[in-house]
Each structure stands twice: as structure tokens, then as C-alpha cells.
Amino acid sequence: MDARKQKNLKQLGLVAAALIVINFAGSYIFKRFDMTDDKRYTLSEASIKVIEEVKDPLYIDIFLGGDLPPEFKRLQNEIRQVLEEYQVYNSNITFNFVDPLAEEEDVQKNIQEMYALGFSPTNIDMTRKGKKSLIQIFPWAIANMGQKSVRIPLLVNNFMTNKDDNINKSVQLLEYNFSDAITKLAITSKKKIAVIKGNGEMPDKYMSDFLISLKEYYVLGEFNLDSVRGDKQRTLDNLERFDLAIIAKPTEAFTDEEKAVFDQYIMNGGKTLWMVDRVAADLDSLRNAQATTLAIPRDINLDDMFFKYGVRVNANLVQDLLSTPITVQSANGEVPVDWPFSPVVRSRENHPINKNINIVKLEFASQIDTLKNNIKKTVLLESSEQSKTVGIPAQISLYEFVNKINPSQFNKGNQTLGVLLEGKFTSVYENRMKPVKFRNILDKGKETKMIVIADGDIVNYKYANKKLLTEGIDPWLQQNYSNREFLLNCVNYLMDDEGLVKIRGKNVNLRFLDAKKVQEEYTTTQIVTIGLPLLILGLFGLVFTYLRKRAYAK
Incomplete structure (x- = not known):
């Protein structure tokens, strides 16, 4: 054997040995490289933490198999990439793509089963060689672990957004949707939320969907403030066992003793979510022979407390051209009419709470002023630029906007409707006589957060015109409102469960062909x-x- 062949064999042996060493080392040392600009294939630390908590086999079925248009094929590929990343960190996770419409003889049976499971279909246009056809898909997935199952939405259908942008939003939310589902399946230790009662708050019937959604993450307890009439210190102690208090549309004024309980709860670091109506106005009050009502200020005795914390909820009503209509009875049945008192809010996406959500529906909302103090304030909800405010008292008629609406009058710009407050609050009773003498009264509070929304009906999103929406879809706008997603984000953020909120705010930019x-x-x-x-x-x-x-x- 000549020297040249010996040299080649030696080089081949060295290469083979190096490959064996690298392969052996690779089985112990793991590293993946994400070369995309937006790091779309890099899981967040919050997702990795959630994934690592999965101790039992987790099965995910994705009902987005089969032959799809290019943009949905891209969504399908992105789902596969995300779930492959999940599998890298936990081999207990298994996924499978399913086409429920693949077998022609079982199509109707499969469609009925999908409906029974709560999976609504989406009709899409498909173009092949210049020929268009309408096909039906089910953009959903279901995650199963043990006896528990969670539905996972895969497609976003945002208001006034084109198809490509909706696909892009859908991709942005993939990691959030799958991590959120795994959280619901794997969560063991839950924080506590107090749902405040005793001051004419909204009945559970109208906020049941929100409360049911919260139960997947937290322990809920009804907390009646009537107990403050007895042992006030014990009432405060009991409230402080909860991590968050939710106050939804109180209609009766808080007493000074009740305010003092809340004030000290906040001073000691308690979180609060306020959904309040500063004006007494309701669609039910329009159901009379004249179809009119008088909107008047509603005194719930919280103005001085909010003012001290850094906001003022004004006794007015916001009208917005970007709104959902209401129905009135005519000779031809129910017909829609413009109703600027029901604004639909498109998010500014200036915070993880309102990132990647669809429109939020409000009803008889008021405008909020932010005041100067040491508290950090972030506007989460605001009306469109084509808005204005109406002073109170004011007469409201069901038919006042029929053929009378004048767009040029809606020129007051964006009106603030919801605000996040963060920092160390100052007690409303600082340098004032205390209505209750608690132990260890604080005038300067601990670091905490609260959200104030100037509409109690934001939590009543399953109803429109006091009628239950079919599958939660507004029949006139053909949209699912994002009130639930927005409010869940609010609660998650207030409860310091910011991991899921930050995942929801992840940006992914897909490049589409024209x-x-x-x-x-x-x-x-x-x-x-x-x-x-x-x-x-x-x-x-x-x-x-x-x-x-x-x-x-x-």
C-alpha cells in the first residue's frame, strides 16, 4: 500500500473517529440554534418552565391536517415547529395532525362530533390553478392528560384585519395557546381570588363565563362585605387571605368602613380589579312605551379613593362611531340601529395585557382622567379617535341615532376607558380621621397593582341587547369579542403570573406571497x-x- 493511500485511510479514520465522538457528545450535550430575526423557534423561559412540569403523558391532536391553502399550510408548519420544540424539552409530549374531513363516508359524523366538542368551523377560499373553491376547516387542537382535556384555538379572526395578518397573529399566539393549555392541565397550586359581593355587584349569571375561566387557574371565593358591620379587623384579615379582589359593577355606595377595609387591603399589597359604572344607565331602562331613560350619576362613594390613587372616573358617557349596533322592533321584526354607547375597542397593543387580542365590547362606559402622582399609569383601553363624551344627566332614547348620526360631531379623539396602576399607593385616609381603627394602619402602601375599568358591563360579554350570543358571536359584526382574553390577562398580570402574559405578547413576522x-x-x-x-x-x-x-x- 503506497503512502498516499495510507494517508487517505488515516484521514478517513480520523474523520470517522471525530464523527463518533461528536455524536456521542451530542447525546449528552444539547444545543439548538434559532437563526430567525424574531426568534420564533426559541421558547420563552415561562414556556420551558411549564413544559418541564409535565410528569404524565400529554397527547395533543391538531385538527389541521390534510391539503390546505398555502397560508394555512404555513400555519400548520409553524404548529409542528413549535410542538417539536416542546418535545425537545419533555418527551412526555406527543402530538398528531388529524384531518377530520379526510374520510368522505364519515364526514358528517365527524363534523357533528366536532360541534359537540365545541369546535366551530371556519370557511376559507382555496385557489388552485386559478380556480376558487370554498372549503371548511376546524382550526382547533385538543390536549389530553389523564382524565383532563383542554381545547386550544389555533386561528385568530380579528376585526377589520386581513387574512394574512390574522395568520400572523395566529402564529404569534401558538406558544401562548399551547403553554396556556398545558398550564391548565398541569397546575397544582392555585392562588386565591375574592369576588366581592354586598354592594349590588353584577349577578354571577352575567359573569359566569369569566368566573369559569378563572377557575382553571385560581381558587375563587365569594366575599361579602356585609361582615364589616361586625368585626371590622376580622373582615380585613379574611380579605388579606386572598391575593386579588374583583369588584364587578357595584350599584350601591360603599360605606366608609368598607372603603377603609379596601384601602388597608391595598396598602398591605392586595391587588384589585375594579369594573365600575359611574353613570346609572342600562338597556333595560329603555324598555318602556317612550323607549327613553334618564342617565344620572351613580354615587358608589369611591371618587376620593380613586383620586388619591391617581385616577378620576368621570360622571359622563363615551360615544364612539366604532361601536356595535343594537336591535329595535319594527314592522319587519328586529332591525339593527347605530348605538355609539356600545363602543368596541381596538387594542393599542402597548402592554402585554392588551397584546394580540381582538376587539373588546363595552356598554355605557365613562371616561377616565389620569392624575399626577408617583404611581405608574398605563392606558389599557381607549375609544377610537372618532369619539366624544356626553355630560350627565342626559336623556337617552333608543331611536335617537336613527337617521340622525352626525360623524363630524365625533371629533374629541381617544377617550381613556381602562388604566393599569402600579406602585406604592398612599392611603385615602392619610392625614384624615380614620373611620376604622385597624391594627398597624398604613398611610404609605407596599408595592402593588390595580386596574380600573370605567365599565361594569365589560365582564358581561356573552350577552348583547340582554340576549345570549350564539357561540359568543356578535350577529352584526360577526366577531367573537376578546373581553375574556383581556380580563384573564388583567388577572394574570395582577397575580404576578406574568409568564403567560409575556408569551402572549411575543412578536412573529411571517412573509407572505402576494x-x-x-x-x-x-x-x-x-x-x-x-x-x-x-x-x-x-x-x-x-x-x-x-x-x-x-x-x-x-
Whole structure:
């Protein structure tokens, strides 16, 4: 064997040995590289923490299999990439793509089963070789662990947003949706929330969906402030056992003793979510022969407390051209009419709480002023630029906007409707006589957070015109409101469960082909994407063959 062959064999042996060493080391040392600009394939620390908590087999079925249009194929691929990342960190996770409409003889049966499971379909246009057809898909997944199951939405359908942007939003929310589902399945230790009663708060019937959603993360308890009439210190002690207090649309004034309980609860670091109506106005009050009502200020005796904390909920009503209609009875049945008192809010996406959510529906909302103090304030909800405020008292008529609406009058700009407050609050009773003498009264509070929303009906999102919405869809806007998602984000953030909130705010930017341009230049596109690579490959083969023959000819 000549020296050249020995050298080649030696090099081959070294390469083989190096590959074996690298492969062996790779089984113990794991590293993946995400080269995308937006780091879409890099899981957040919060997701990794959630994934690592899965101790039992977790099965995920994705009902987005089969032949799909390019944009949904891309969504399908992104789902696969995300779940493959999940599997890297926990082998207990298994996923499978399913096409529920694949078997023609079982299509109707499968569709009925999907409906029974609560999976609503989406109709999409599909174009092949210039021919359009309408197909039905079920953009959902279901996660199963033991005896527990969680539905997972995969497709966003945001108001006034085109198809490509909705797909992009859907991809942005994939990690959140799957991590959220795993959290619901794997959570063991739950924090506590007090749902405040005793001051005419909203009945549970109208906030049941929100409360049921909260139970998947937290322990809920009804807390009646009537107990403050007895042992006031014990009432405060009992309230402080809860991590958060939710106050939804109180209609009766708080006593000074009740305010003092809340004030000291906040001073000691308690979190609060306030959903309050500063004006007494309701659609039910319009159901009379004249179809009119008088909107008057509602005194719930919280103005001085909110003012001290840094906001003022004004006794007015916001009207917005971007609103959902209400129905009135006519000779031809129920017909929709414009109703600026029901604004639908498009998020500014300036905070993880309101990031990647659809429209939020309000009803008879008031405007909020933010005041200067040492508290950090973030506006979470605001009306559109085509808004105005109406002073109170004011007469409201069910028919006042029929053929009378004047867009030029809606020129007062964005009105603040919901605010996040963070910091160390000062007691409303600082330098004042205390209505209750608690132990260890604090005038300067501990670090905490609260959210004030100037509409109690924000939690009543399953109803429109006091009627239950079918599958939660507004029949006139054909939209699912994001009130639940927004309020859940509020609670998660207030409870310091910021991991899921931050995942929800993740940005992913997909680059889409111009479908119209591709259709117009279908033949050219085929030549460029298929013909040109084949031509280059053929030329390379000819050149390589020529050079090889030339080398051996010598």
C-alpha cells in the first residue's frame, strides 16, 4: 500500500473517529440554534418552565391536517415547529395532525362530533390553478392528560384585519395557546381570588363565563362585605387571605368602613380589579312605551379613593362611531340601529395585557382622567379617535341615532376607558380621621397593582341587547369579542403570573406571497420557481461532465 493511500485511510479514520465522538457528545450535550430575526423557534423561559412540569403523558391532536391553502399550510408548519420544540424539552409530549374531513363516508359524523366538542368551523377560499373553491376547516387542537382535556384555538379572526395578518397573529399566539393549555392541565397550586359581593355587584349569571375561566387557574371565593358591620379587623384579615379582589359593577355606595377595609387591603399589597359604572344607565331602562331613560350619576362613594390613587372616573358617557349596533322592533321584526354607547375597542397593543387580542365590547362606559402622582399609569383601553363624551344627566332614547348620526360631531379623539396602576399607593385616609381603627394602619402602601375599568358591563360579554350570543358571536359584526382574553390577562398580570402574559405578547413576522400577483403571473412563477432551478442544475451537470472528461482525457 503506497503512502498516499495510507494517508487517505488515516484521514478517513480520523474523520470517522471525530464523527463518533461528536455524536456521542451530542447525546449528552444539547444545543439548538434559532437563526430567525424574531426568534420564533426559541421558547420563552415561562414556556420551558411549564413544559418541564409535565410528569404524565400529554397527547395533543391538531385538527389541521390534510391539503390546505398555502397560508394555512404555513400555519400548520409553524404548529409542528413549535410542538417539536416542546418535545425537545419533555418527551412526555406527543402530538398528531388529524384531518377530520379526510374520510368522505364519515364526514358528517365527524363534523357533528366536532360541534359537540365545541369546535366551530371556519370557511376559507382555496385557489388552485386559478380556480376558487370554498372549503371548511376546524382550526382547533385538543390536549389530553389523564382524565383532563383542554381545547386550544389555533386561528385568530380579528376585526377589520386581513387574512394574512390574522395568520400572523395566529402564529404569534401558538406558544401562548399551547403553554396556556398545558398550564391548565398541569397546575397544582392555585392562588386565591375574592369576588366581592354586598354592594349590588353584577349577578354571577352575567359573569359566569369569566368566573369559569378563572377557575382553571385560581381558587375563587365569594366575599361579602356585609361582615364589616361586625368585626371590622376580622373582615380585613379574611380579605388579606386572598391575593386579588374583583369588584364587578357595584350599584350601591360603599360605606366608609368598607372603603377603609379596601384601602388597608391595598396598602398591605392586595391587588384589585375594579369594573365600575359611574353613570346609572342600562338597556333595560329603555324598555318602556317612550323607549327613553334618564342617565344620572351613580354615587358608589369611591371618587376620593380613586383620586388619591391617581385616577378620576368621570360622571359622563363615551360615544364612539366604532361601536356595535343594537336591535329595535319594527314592522319587519328586529332591525339593527347605530348605538355609539356600545363602543368596541381596538387594542393599542402597548402592554402585554392588551397584546394580540381582538376587539373588546363595552356598554355605557365613562371616561377616565389620569392624575399626577408617583404611581405608574398605563392606558389599557381607549375609544377610537372618532369619539366624544356626553355630560350627565342626559336623556337617552333608543331611536335617537336613527337617521340622525352626525360623524363630524365625533371629533374629541381617544377617550381613556381602562388604566393599569402600579406602585406604592398612599392611603385615602392619610392625614384624615380614620373611620376604622385597624391594627398597624398604613398611610404609605407596599408595592402593588390595580386596574380600573370605567365599565361594569365589560365582564358581561356573552350577552348583547340582554340576549345570549350564539357561540359568543356578535350577529352584526360577526366577531367573537376578546373581553375574556383581556380580563384573564388583567388577572394574570395582577397575580404576578406574568409568564403567560409575556408569551402572549411575543412578536412573529411571517412573509407572505402576494396571492393576487402569483395568480396573475402563474406561468412566470412556475418557470422561475421550478424551471429555472432545473435549468441551473442541468447546466451544472453539463459543465461538471465536461470538466471530468477533460481531466481524465489527460
